[in-house]
Amino acid sequence: MNYEDEYIANTYQRLPVNIKRGEGSYLYDVNGKTYIDMMSGYGVAILGYSNRKIRDAVCNQMDILPIAHASEYTEARDKFVKKLSGIVPEGFNKFYLGNTGAEAIEAAIKVVKKSSKKHKLVAMNNSYHGKTLGALSITHSNKYRKYFDDILIKNVEFIGYNNEEDLEKIRKDEDIAAVFFEPVQGEGGINIPDREYVRHLREITEEKNIILVADEIQSGLGRTGKMWAHQNFDIKPDIITIGKGIGGGIPLSVTAGKSEYMDNLEKGEQSSTTGGNPIACAAGSSVIDQLTPELIQEVQRKGELLRKSLHDGLDNIKIVREIRGLGLMNAIELRVKFLPILMDMINHGVLSLYSGLNIIRLLPPYLMGDDDLEKASSIISETIKTYYNEVNK
Numbered sequence: 186m187n188y189e190d191e192y193i194a195n196t197y198q199r200l201p202v203n204i205k206r207g208e209g210s211y212l213y214d215v216n217g218k219t220y221i222d223m224m225s226g227y228g229v230a231i232l233g234y235s236n237r238k239i240r241d242a243v244c245n246q247m248d249i250l251p252i253a254h255a256s257e258y259t260e261a262r263d264k265f266v267k268k269l270s271g272i273v274p275e276g277f278n279k280f281y282l283g284n285t286g287a288e289a290i291e292a293a294i295k296v297v298k299k300s301s302k303k304h305k306l307v308a309m310n311n312s313y314h315g316k317t318l319g320a321l322s323i324t325h326s327n328k329y330r331k332y333f334d335d336i337l338i339k340n341v342e343f344i345g346y347n348n349e350e351d352l353e354k355i356r357k358d359e360d361i362a363a364v365f366f367e368p369v370q371g372e373g374g375i376n377i378p379d380r381e382y383v384r385h386l387r388e389i390t391e392e393k394n395i396i397l398v399a400d401e402i403q404s405g406l407g408r409t410g411k412m413w414a415h416q417n418f419d420i421k422p423d424i425i426t427i428g429k430g431i432g433g434g435i436p437l438s439v440t441a442g443k444s445e446y447m448d449n450l451e452k453g454e455q456s457s458t459t460g461g462n463p464i465a466c467a468a469g470s471s472v473i474d475q476l477t478p479e480l481i482q483e484v485q486r487k488g489e490l491l492r493k494s495l496h497d498g499l500d501n502i503k504i505v506r507e508i509r510g511l512g513l514m515n516a517i518e519l520r521v522k523f524l525p526i527l528m529d530m531i532n533h534g535v536l537s538l539y540s541g542l543n544i545i546r547l548l549p550p551y552l553m554g555d556d557d558l559e560k561a562s563s564i565i566s567e568t569i570k571t572y573y574n575e576v577n578k
């Protein structure tokens with residue numbers, strides 16, 4: 186398998202795994218080795234791999250009609266948006282359908298731009314909204330921005346996440362059109378803001394007529410044990426962006442909001458040849474059907490089980506700074522760089538993600554059984570302990 190290394194552009198940090206197939210919460214490599222998947226393809230495989238219902242919906246749609254441009258009406262899209270209207274926050278009655286999370290953000294930026302006479306966008310420190318140029322403009326990390334700064338949107342300011350004092354900057358500034366925020370930061374390291382902070386953020390943005398965009402691309406669709414992560418704080422944003430799991434593995438994303446905002450985008454101002462294609466919509470309908478309140482409740486319970494198991498396994502291990510999370514969006518923050526630990530975890534059959542240099546991020550499929558969550562947790566704990574004992578020899 187050297188063609189990927191030869192031909193794929195060098196933009197991804199590659200892991201030493203060569204996956205052949207997936208089933209449920211397991212991935213199998215070309216040598217038949219099994220992995221418990223704690224990363225879900227960066228949070229996409231929320232309903233696991235080879236999900237029969239998604240498969241059937243996609244295959245069936247492939248037979249009927251694989252592509253219909255958004256200028257044409259088609260049944261699969263019609264059904265999908267009806268179902269979507271049943272899960273988005275109340276009153277969110279207009280959707281822009283794209284393919285990737287970054288596209289949903291691009292559309293949100295345009296909606297905001299056309300909905301407000303004010304000029305500035307505010308985003309948060311440690312934010313991640315994607316890497317297309319608009320999305321990158323509100324993504325904080327200098328690592329991603331540094332060579333492109335001069336071609337990014339200029340009117341962007343970053344404020345501290347979960348920083349009450351910085352909210353005063355918003356209150357005092359008369360030129361802010363919108364605030365973009367992740368209700369739980371994903372790439373930034375699974376950062377959970379305080380309830381009071383989020384409520385103040387909503388109060389101030391409402392008071393100042395600033396559009397609040399909640400990026401739910403990673404945190405939405407039940408991942409935190411609520412359909413939308415912002416519900417953990419009992420607030421309602423003005424616009425949300427949805428991606429990752431919504432297409433069950435087929436690229437699909439959504440920018441959703443009230444028509445008073447969304448209708449400001451006019452014909453031709455945003456489009457995508459394949460956005461909202463029938464196959465993605467058929468998959469999306471199947472995902473929404475399976476995202477029952479019972480399943481989302483299970484995400485909450487399983488998250489608690491996972492955190493308890495990690496706490497038990499990692500009690501008193503000094504290189505662990507913190508275990509935190511909501512639902513099945515969790516992190517282990519270490520005092521050391523994760524790389525050797527992550528590699529050892531892969532050797533022991535657990536795949537996980539990371540944030541920065543020292544945070545292990547866990548985003549397992551919602552359907553993972555308790556036994557596998559506990560097994561993965563025990564492998565993770567043992568791997569961290571082994572590393573700790575090695576360096577303390």
Ligand SMILES: Cc1ncc(COP(=O)(O)O)c(C=O)c1O
Nearest residue numbers: 285286287313314315371402403
């Ligand atoms: C919160 C958030 N927003 C936006 C994106 C970008 O999505 P995509 O990679 O599909 O463009 C991501 C991806 O990780 C994300 O986590």
